[in-house]
């Protein structure tokens with residue numbers, strides 16, 4: 001059976017596979033033309049500067065005769081790509097005492113609320129007591145959307161009316177999480193980049209308020225990025241990072257894009273570990289980010305029997 005991750009990365013894999021199977025067809029010699037073509041292929045999957053850097057390393061290895069023929073290239077690629085994902089992985093920081101507070105940030109439509117529901121589902125499945133906090137009081141409908149998820153998951157949600165102060169929601173939610181002995185509190189937030197300065201202040205205020213009830217919180221601040229925006233997601237992330245002390249990335253909508261290579265750019269340019277990836281719209285479609293499984297999934301291709 002194909003894994004959910006493998007299926008979720010289909011578009012990125014297919015984009016790469018078309019080029020890679022052409023390159024690695026039998027009889028293809030490792031030469032300058034090959035190297036240029038490889039760089040182009042990597043570029044199409046949004047590996048961007050990472051693709052170029054890895055090809056530079058390959059050129060160097062080729063010149064030093066460490067890598068001598070095309071057969072050795074896939075293993076070389078795998079190794080170098082993996083090296084760039086060091087530190088990534090689906091492990092959340094533990095809290096020394098309950099509750100663990102996870103704040104989720106990101107621009108409008110990135111996939112925050114859906115990712116919160118998926119993460120809550122994962123944690124519930126692990127036997128943890130999870131609570132949600134509806135901190136996006138800005139967008140009409142945001143509180144209702146999160147409430148629907150809480151009902152489906154049968155977990156408590158702390159909310160106020162739309163338009164309320166998000167910091168007040170954060171205060172109520174953390175107080176309730178402490179009082180009820182919850183394991184994990186996940187706080188939704190509003191994302192609106194056009195008022196960057198207010199957003200920064202709002203996020204800082206949320207953090208201050210969380211600490212009134214949970215002094216060592218928030219334990220994680222996860223930034224949700226929309227993978228379909230590729231390199232754009234990276235720019236967004238840079239802006240957002242200025243506003244919040246982001247501890248990890250959830251890359252949503254990986255199933256909807258061939259730009260899965262953006263993972264490398266995020267890691268390289270931020271550098272914040274990618275902790276989870278979204279691979280579909282269903283509640284179970286959130287995968288802990290496993291660098292090896294990821295690299296293997298995107299580099300999987302059929303070797304064409306070429307002419308010899």
Ligand SMILES: Nc1nc2c(ncn2[C@@H]2O[C@H](COP(=O)(O)OP(=O)(O)OP(=O)(O)O)[C@@H](O)[C@H]2O)c(=O)[nH]1
Nearest residue numbers: 107108109110111112113114252253278279280281
């Ligand atoms: N295919 C796919 N769709 C996703 C994924 N994650 C989220 N979506 C969809 O993306 C859309 C936006 O998701 P939301 O979770 O509402 O995004 P948000 O960041 O909370 O948006 P705002 O509250 O408006 O700021 C929804 O239609 C989701 O179903 C994913 O991993 N794969």
Ligand SMILES: [Mg+2]
Nearest residue numbers: 112113136142
């Ligand atoms: Mg939302």
